[in-house]
Amino acid sequence: MHSISLPYSNTLNLNHIFSPKRVAPTPLTVRCVYGFEPLNKSDWQSSCAILTSNVVSQEHNDGAADHFPAVNDHKTAFTDLKLLPVGKLAVGENIKPFQPKPLTISDLSPAPMHGSQLRVAYQGVPGAYSEAAAGKAYPNCEAIPCDQFDVAFKAVELWIADRAVLPVENSLGGSIHRNYDLLLRHRLHIVGEVQLPVHHCLLALPGIRKEYLTRVISHPQALSQCEHTLTKLGLNVVREAVDDTAGAAEFVANNSLRDTAAIASARAADLYGLNVLADGIQDDPSNVTRFVMLAREPIIPRTDRPFKTSIVFAHDKGTSVLFKVLSAFAFRNISLTKIESRPHRNRPIRLVDDENVGTAKHFEYLFYVDFEASMADVRAQNALSEVQEFTSFLRVLGSYPMDMTPWNPSSSLPDHH
Numbered sequence: 001m002h003s004i005s006l007p008y009s010n011t012l013n014l015n016h017i018f019s020p021k022r023v024a025p026t027p028l029t030v031r032c033v034y035g036f037e038p039l040n041k042s043d044w045q046s047s048c049a050i051l052t053s054n055v056v057s058q059e060h061n062d063g064a065a066d067h068f069p070a071v072n073d074h075k076t077a078f079t080d081l082k083l084l085p086v087g088k089l090a091v092g093e094n095i096k097p098f099q100p101k102p103l104t105i106s107d108l109s110p111a112p113m114h115g116s117q118l119r120v121a122y123q124g125v126p127g128a129y130s131e132a133a134a135g136k137a138y139p140n141c142e143a144i145p146c147d148q149f150d151v152a153f154k155a156v157e158l159w160i161a162d163r164a165v166l167p168v169e170n171s172l173g174g175s176i177h178r179n180y181d182l183l184l185r186h187r188l189h190i191v192g193e194v195q196l197p198v199h200h201c202l203l204a205l206p207g208i209r210k211e212y213l214t215r216v217i218s219h220p221q222a223l224s225q226c227e228h229t230l231t232k233l234g235l236n237v238v239r240e241a242v243d244d245t246a247g248a249a250e251f252v253a254n255n256s257l258r259d260t261a262a263i264a265s266a267r268a269a270d271l272y273g274l275n276v277l278a279d280g281i282q283d284d285p286s287n288v289t290r291f292v293m294l295a296r297e298p299i300i301p302r303t304d305r306p307f308k309t310s311i312v313f314a315h316d317k318g319t320s321v322l323f324k325v326l327s328a329f330a331f332r333n334i335s336l337t338k339i340e341s342r343p344h345r346n347r348p349i350r351l352v353d354d355e356n357v358g359t360a361k362h363f364e365y366l367f368y369v370d371f372e373a374s375m376a377d378v379r380a381q382n383a384l385s386e387v388q389e390f391t392s393f394l395r396v397l398g399s400y401p402m403d404m405t406p407w408n409p410s411s412s413l414p415d416h417h
């Protein structure tokens with residue numbers, strides 16, 4: 001039986017997340033979420049109903065929200081009103097049957113739906129770089145920790161969060177492939193990007209010296225970004241991957257591990273009471289991670305500032321189409337900023353039979369391309385109509401403003417962190 005649970009009972013408060021040494025909120029989790037295949041319809045609908053009734057009861061516990069997120073993204077199979085919670089909610093002394101309110105025009109605006117703060121889902125626990133990225137993308141937002149990337153996508157789809165901010169690539173470690181795959185599996189739109197300088201520290205319990213260490217734990221990306229520096233520090237240690245950097249720091253602290261250090265941010269050291277044994281241990285001082293901001297609705301593309309557009313495409317005849325697609329951009333002087341290929345999971349192998357020689361087995365790919373133009377720009381529109389002719393599948397993941405913040409790699413986190 002699939003179930004979705006929300007382990008915390010209150011809507012998260014920003015103070016809990018951003019002020020040091022406060023009790024950290026438990027990340028949002030989805031138990032037994034679908035692996036590669038979606039749940040069947042009835043499982044999915046009952047999951048939505050459980051999750052939604054949780055949201056409603058949280059909001060009423062708070063006494064803050066006086067409206068119910070009665071609609072959902074039409075793509076999330078949540079249009080059946082019979083699925084809305086049938087329970088009763090206590091209001092003062094009276095037990096009143098719960099009646100969802102009709103939608104008003106303000107419910108349809110892209111502004112936050114739940115109070116004045118935008119609720120932004122990220123993967124990890126407080127102190128993670130993703131939380132800092134959420135703060136950079138949406139200053140003063142309410143950051144909602146999620147234990148997996150998939151959960152952050154779902155939190156937005158199910159109106160628990162208004163946006164998600166997720167890493168897609170790092171200047172040293174490369175692409176975060178999982179998020180490329182999830183972008184395609186979910187129906188969210190990229191509405192922005194932020195590039196966050198990532199400044200890693202080696203953290204251990206107070207009083208622990210480097211010589212005592214036998215193990216260093218962190219997110220795999222962080223381990224790979226510090227690979228050479230760890231060796232240079234003379235640390236002859238086992239390196240172990242965990243879900244996120246701040247989670248590693250929390251683990252060391254909660255289990256009083258005297259032989260283990262974590263690679264994480266200085267803010268994580270503060271939050272979990274660890275010492276900074278070494279500062280700035282990333283192999284390149286200009287280590288940067290790029291995050292995308294995701295929303296249920298796309299933004300309207302403009303031409304009055306630099307925009308980027310992200311697309312994904314495939315073709316029945318495989319990689320032979322790639323040159324033609326790329327030339328559609330080259331002829332129009334549109335620069336590409338990123339190209340990534342991923343296995344085509346629906347059709348991973350293409351067989352080409354040759355009676356004389358045998359059967360060639362070609363791997364099939366999906367290609368993700370980011371280019372520097374807005375979809376409001378006629379050059380981009382013409383390029384994409386040409387690309388459409390060469391491809392069997394094409395989706396625009398989003399057209400959004402480029403992160404143009406001045407380059408300052410030494411200040412790793414936004415001011416309020």
Ligand SMILES: O=C(O)C(=O)C[C@]1(C(=O)O)C=C[C@@H](O)C=C1
Nearest residue numbers: 128129130167219221244245289
């Ligand atoms: O573990 C964290 O702190 C994260 O936010 C994740 C993550 C990643 O997925 O790449 C983000 C930025 C850094 O590159 C290292 C790790």
